[in-house]
């Protein structure tokens with residue numbers, strides 16, 4: 184197995200966006216979802232790990248209820264900000 188450096192927040196943010204996409208008040212096409220993820224990832228601290236530890240860590244417990252609530256809030260805010268800025272709605 185090859186190791187590489189990953190930001191485990193990427194997975195968390197993307198999966199949360201997919202989960203709450205229907206409630207978001209903006210376009211959720213593939214491009215807009217990635218825009219949204221980038222926006223959120225620039226606002227929250229990254230969490231880097233090697234790819235093996237990262238997947239263990241993601242499966243373990245960093246997605247606590249408190250943390251996923253925070254992500255949902257950040258994503259909702261980002262959707263509001265980006266939704267206004269882009270003509271892609």
Ligand SMILES: [Zn+2]
Pocket residue numbers: 210211212213214215271272
């Ligand atoms: Zn779009």
